[in-house]
Amino acid sequence: MIQAFHELTAELLAVLEDMTFAERQDKIESIIELIDRRECILVQIKPPFTDAEQQLGRRTMVLNQQIDSLLKLQKQEIQRDILEINKKKKSSNKYMNPYESLSIDGMFYDKRN
Template sequence: MSVVAELWNVTKELYALLEKPVVKEAREETIAAIEQLLKRRGELIEQLSPPYSEEEQQLGREMVALNQTIAQKLTQLKQQIQQDLKALKQKKKANQNYTNPYQEAFSMDGMFYDKKR
């Protein structure tokens, strides 16, 4: 199997993995699989060398189209993770405020500014 065909297979596998919805409970495994496929793709891309046959050029065009979708899906996954982290931080802060409500209490009660002089 040529390097281009193997690269196409790995790209299709990555595309299929990203097309499935990522469940929060299985996110770690999904991210590990994505990282492994991206690493394998990187290795295969380094092995590419011209000239390419007409069939390999067609596979290359298909991979370019798939790469755009893959990039969008990876961006969506990143945004989803960022939202979850933000929600976790907010939940942690709310929990901290519930545990110790006066920790961040900084009031200006009892202070005044005297304009007379």
Template sequence: MSAVGQVYDLTEKLFHLVENEVKAEDRDELIEEISSLLDEREDLLKDVVPPFTEEEQLKGKQIVLWNERINSEFIKIKAEVQKSISNLKKTKTTTQKYVNPYQNTSLDGMFYDKRK
């Protein structure tokens, strides 16, 4: 199989992998699988050199279309991960304030009024 065909197959796997809705608990496994597919595809892209046959050109056009969709899904996954991290930080801060509500109090007993 040509390098274009192998890249086509990997891109198709990647496309089908990201197009399905993923639960938060399965996200880590999905990211690991995506990462391995991307690494494998990157290695194969080095072997893709012209001239291309008509079939390879059609596969290349399909790869470009899939890449656009894959990139948009990556943006969504990234946003979900950022939201999860933000929620985790917020939960951690809230929990810490609940456990020790007087942690951030001033010890010197002074109050400065900044108004003039």
């Protein structure tokens, strides 16, 4: 079980390291699938562990730390893209309707009596 978990972790790391913007959606789907498969295996892993399994587990933990940092980077990129899209949308709306943000609540007071 630990060997299968390690192999899935290594595969997940390879997918994350090879990720480009153009293929991000396809890669995200495969990342989700790999994470789900890892979760199923992780539930089945039970002690006691042999020395070889413990060493493999340590190597897997190192890979998992790399995966965590790459996932955080991907999250930041996605958030940045969302902010950029929202800015473009807001800018486009201002261009299409430039008078939308003007206040029409003003009042005129005549001081003559």
